[in-house]
Amino acid sequence: MKKNLLIIVLFLIVPITQIFAQTKVSGIVVDKTKQPVPFANIVFKNTSISTVTNEDGRFYIESPTTQQTLVVSSVGFSEKEITLTKSVNYNFTVELNDQESLKEVVIYTGKTSKKDNPALAILRKIWERKRKNGLHLFDQYQMEKYEKVEFDINSIDSAYKKNKLFKGMEFIFDHVDTSKITGKTYLPVFINEALSDVYGDNKIAKVKEIIKANKTSGYEGNQQILSFIKDLYSDYDIYNNHILLFDKSFTSPLSTTGIDTYNYVLKDSAFIDKKWCYNIVFYPRRKNELTFKGDFWVNDTTFAIKKINMAVTKSANINWVKDIYVEQEFEVLNDSVFILTKDYLMSDFAVNKKEKSKGVYGKRTTFYQNHQFNIPKPEKFFKEEVNFVDNEVYKKNDEYWEENRFEKLNKDEQGVYKMLDTLKTVPAFKRLANLVTILASGYINFENFDFGPIFSTFGYNEVEGLRVQLGGRTYFGPNDPWRVQAYTAYGFEDQKFKYGFAGKWMIDKKNRIIISGGNRHDIEQLGASLTTSNDVLARNYGSSAFITTGSNGKLTNIELTNAYIAIEPVKNLTFQTGVTYKTLESASPVFSLDYYTTLPSAENPEGVIKNKTTQSEFNIQAEYTPKRRTIAYGVERSIANSPYTTLFVNYSQGYKGVFNSDFNYKKLEFYYKQPIIIGPLGRTNLILELGKTFGTVPLGLLSVVPGNQTLFTIENSFSNLNYYEFVTDKYATLQWNHDFNGRLFARIPFMRKLNWRELIGVKAAYGTVSDANRAINASGLNYVAPENIYWEYNAGIGNIFKVFRLDFSWRGSYLNMPDINRFAIKGSFGFYF
Template sequence: MKKYIFFGLFLLLAIASPIFAQTKVSGIVVDKSKQPIPFANVVFKNSSTGTVTNEDGRFYMESPNTYKTLLITSVGFSEKEITLNKSVNYNFTVELSEQESLKEVVIYTGKTSKKNNPALDILRKIWEKKRKNGLYLFGQYQMEKYEKVEFDLNSIDSAFMKKKIFKGMEFIFNQVDTSKITGKTYLPIFINEALIDIYGDNKLKKVKEITKANKTSGFEGNQQIISFIKDLYSDYNIYSNYLTLFDKSFTSPLSTTGIDVYNYVLRDSAYIDKKWCYNIVFYPRRKNELTFKGDFWVNDTTFAIKKINMAVTKSANINWVKDVYVEQEFDVLNDSVFLLTKDYLMSDFALNKKEKSKGVYGKRTTFYRNHEFNKEKPVDFYKEEVNFRDDEVYNKTEDFWNENRFEKLSKDELGVYKMLDTLQTVKKFKQLYDVVQILASGYINYDVYDIGPIFSTFGYNEVEGFRVQLGGRTYFGPNDPWRVQAFTAYGFDDKRFKYGFAGKWMIEKKNRIIISGGNRRDIEQLGASLTTTNDILARNFGSSAFFTTGSNGKLTNIGLTNAYIAMEPIKNLTFQTGVTYKTLESASPVFSLDYYTTLPTAENPAGVVKSNTTQSEFNIQAMYTPNRRTVAFGVERSIANSPYTTVFANYSQGYKGIINSDFNYKKIEIYYKQPIIIGPLGRTNLILELGKTFGTIPLGLLSIIPGNQTFFTIENTFSNLNYYEFITDQYAMMQWNHDFNGRLFARVPFMRKLNWREFVGVKAAYGTVSDANRAINASGLVYVAPENVYWEYNAGIGNIFKVFRLDFAWRGSYLDTPSTNRFTVKGSFGFYF
């Protein structure tokens, strides 16, 4: 959620700089009935500069060179030349006539033949050679990389400049630029530059990047913005079958499956940098799929790409993004090696895809140079630093940047830095920035202290009734080596105060050795999750949901005190060990945690019953999250990317008699989550949880199969289960969910424009509970374990109004259990591309 809120800031700010091209042209291509012609080819005659019209038939092109003729062609239509009388020619309407006769390989619908198509013959040669091109030719490689990222407010007009929100900041509109891709005016609002050394080993399949310098426009907290950008614009290989952009898999025009989703047309051939190349145009066969339109130039001998330009089709099922444009250029190292030297990616973020809608451009320009090959590095060289930050990277002088930039900044680009720095001193801007920071972090900052989290201020449950909470934390910056956090809460029905406080201190930075501890007295819904944590300040949905299905009075008064030490010896591999002391007691007269300390006998049929549990526990756990990226270097970090694999294991041992502890036991818990991207078929999530407790323990310490009595979809819970419906001391839970990303609905004509997305899933749980644990139960709750496997299945529709999802879940077993649901409907909100 945090990363999307940064767009709120971008939509409130501004600046700019003009660069004038020699030839600019825009317009629309139509047929004789004035209907737009999508994916028509538009080029400056006798040049390699061209584009493809979008689905509305519109185009925009510019070039630093002067051209006098525009050539427009489209499958099924006669080509047409347009004379350009001026250097700037906007709003052309070009009408094409249908051809009277067509070659055999051309189909009138605009789809190209899969047989006897020379473009496909060339495409097959590209497939054969793609593993023998560029960096793949060498065992090792290294190079320098310069990356410039910029965010711009676009579609600036006079009415927009006069809005009250910009009062006091009018100076930001002194310079306005025009996009060479869309022809729209824009205002830069954020710039970041980075110089990076890249080392790769194709044999080891390892890559390491070392940042030498990094510079931003001066926004505080820019680490979060930069990290968000890196996640948003992840690296991709144009030769791959699928390109991941915005967490989605787009079919590459060079994919081996491209024939099924693209039309290909051999348009031209020419010398480019003394290499004879073919020009192939591609565009999608169907709407709403994750595809591109554009063209590429490919060498006639190596079948390596020399240049490619492509844009995501407007009908693609992707939210908040109106346009995406990709441009890559390759240089020839020698007769056979083509190396990527420039990579340009531009996205137009907007609330809708209407032509005149305002939005934010996100642009990343990357250059590569000084390639070297077959210089082997030791294996340890590629080991990732766990927590390394070199402050000198962020403090390079202007002289350093002037000397080391791959391309000089224009006078106007240099003015952007100056203007953004000036903007930081404007009171109105600071106020706007503070609002966005509050929404993004959930905290209100007062100097070195934060109030919050504000989203936990109000809650409700059957025991506390309406609940009010106030909390805060120390905050000197994102790289704080220590942090203290606390809260207090009050329930208006139980008329009791609750509280919690915790502290963390990173005593060694390199391996992130952290000591922590805290204490909490609160009300909690036990059994809301299987794999538990001892986070002092954590609180689940079951404890605070305003609206629930059925009674949610099975709540527990919990006292929790812990002390831990954690370390990360290897990147994303964390170990933690510590001790926990907790007390558990029912918080509701309709719920009991009673257990027998002395079992009933003939002489004492009532036995001896105790209503509260006191337990001391030792824990050791390990968590491995490969490919996870984090933000900041302090005692607390934010996650920068999603999804990633997670493996978690926890061992706990209870000790009877230590600080009046009641039970001896040993508990093992294992959690595994694996996201899998299946190309055009979407994304799968597999989750497996296993656990077993050795020893005799009461209800408060048993493992509860997690139910969900809220109206919202919650991962790792069962939608048709109530709390405490299944009790276990050993369990196995499996969960499979798949998101088709709208691929099925896109094939249904009347549903295409809705851009809905389909989900399916299955969840199952197996568990048992021992006779000894049943015997000490005095709670009145009948222990039922899912020995016959409880399972349920679900189907859902997502992307409703872009932010809402509905899930429909059915029970697959235990259908005759009284007071439970066979079918339920859950919802969730979220911002997803």
């Protein structure tokens, strides 16, 4: 959510290079009734430079050389050639006539037939050969890579330039240029270049990239934006059935399911680089699905792609992105091997998809060269570094870049770097850049100190009433080897101060050996999460939600002190061990954690009761997060991608008598989360939690099936359960939820334009509690365990106004218990693609 929030902020605050193309044409294609013609083919005559009109019939095409004739065609219409009298032609209107005669030509209009379509015959050949082309032909490969990423504000006009926001920064508009894809003016705000060597081994399915040089201007050093860029521009393969962009799974036009998703038309054939190729145009069969429109050239013998251009359809159910354009070019090696040499991806971020809306371009251009094959590397070569950074790659001088760039920068591109470096010294720009950082990180920076997190400043619960919290952390940079963090809070109802502080220090960078410790004295809603967290400064939303349902006074005074050491010997595999000391005591007169130290007997009918639990605990845990990508190399890192698999195992042992501890016990916990992308059907999440406590313990140390008495959706909690409704010492919970990404609503005409997204899910819990644990209970709370399996199910609507989600939840069992919630409505806000 934080990363996507950056896009919204950039629309408002982020203020490229000039490429002097010789011929530019933009306009609209219409039929004789003046209705737009979508997916018409536009090409400069006798070239392979082409584009396809969008759903509104609009297009933009550009050539680096002078062109005199534009050819426009579409299935069902006569081809039209237009003579260009000048190099720049904007707001062109091209009218096509219906095709009058058909001589041995099959024409496909609307949904093309799946029979007797020559384009489909070619497509099937592509499927047969897709794993026998390109880099897949070799056991090993290596190549050099050059990548340039740019962010630009687009649709710059005279009114925009006069905006008071840019007072003192007017010089930046000297660098405005026109996009070769959309024809819109744009202004750069960020440029990053990287040179690297790429090694791959198809036998063991391993790829390693070694960065040789990196150069950044604009938001240099901003880890939130760099993290966003890493996530934004994930790698993709057009031969795969689905292409993942912006966390969405788009059906590839080369997919084996493409026949059911796209219409294909064999449009042309020609020699390209001395290879005879077919040109196939594709466009979606239905609106609102995650699809592309465009065309590709494919070789007639190897059936390898020579060139492909595709754009996401305007009706695709994706937020904050108005246009996505992909262009790939392949060169021929050894007469028959087609190798990807250029990959260009442009995205137009905007609040809405209106033609004139202003936004931000995100562009990535990647070149590959100097390919070598079948040079084996030992398997250990591909082992990922746990925590490696070579600062020398950021220190390359201008002479190095001038010599090693695959594509030379022209004078205007070099001027952009100077402009951005100058811009960073302008106070107004600094203020805007700081605002981006504050909203993304939640902290306000003062020299080497961050104030925050600002989103935790206010809260409310029945014990504290209105809660105000202030805090901060040390911050010298994203790669700090140590960090100290603290907060203090005050409740206006209980009139008490709370506090917490923690510190961590990375004593070994290579294996990320980190020691940490801290102390917290606060009020907490136990039973709002299942798997134990010993994070000193962690605080769940249930502890300070402003609005709750039912009675919410089951709060606990907690004093928590811990010391830990962690190591990451293998990338994304972390081990941690340490000790914890805590005391637990009820914070409310309506709630009790009392337990018997001496059970009632004939001699002592009332027994001996204690209301405070004191416990020391040894802990060891392991966490494995394969395919998780992180950014920064300090004691704290940012996550650069989602989703990823999470596997967590925790073992705890309590020791009676150590620091006056009350109990001996052992506890084992297991957590597993598996996200699954099911192509066009959306995304599924499976979450499994298991746990068992061996020994006799009181309520404060038992496992509580997590309820949710807030009005907001909380992951891993049960929407229809109250806090402490189910108590266990042995449990198993399973959650399944699925997001269809609007695929079902897209089939309903009156709902299609809303771009809502359907969500469904089921949650279940099983657990028991021993007779011994029941016997020492003196809290007055009747222990109920879900021995007959508690379950609930939900259906929801997401993407309401692009930022809101509603979940409707029904209780499926334990319907006769008092004060239960048979039906619940939860909401959540978030910025999602």
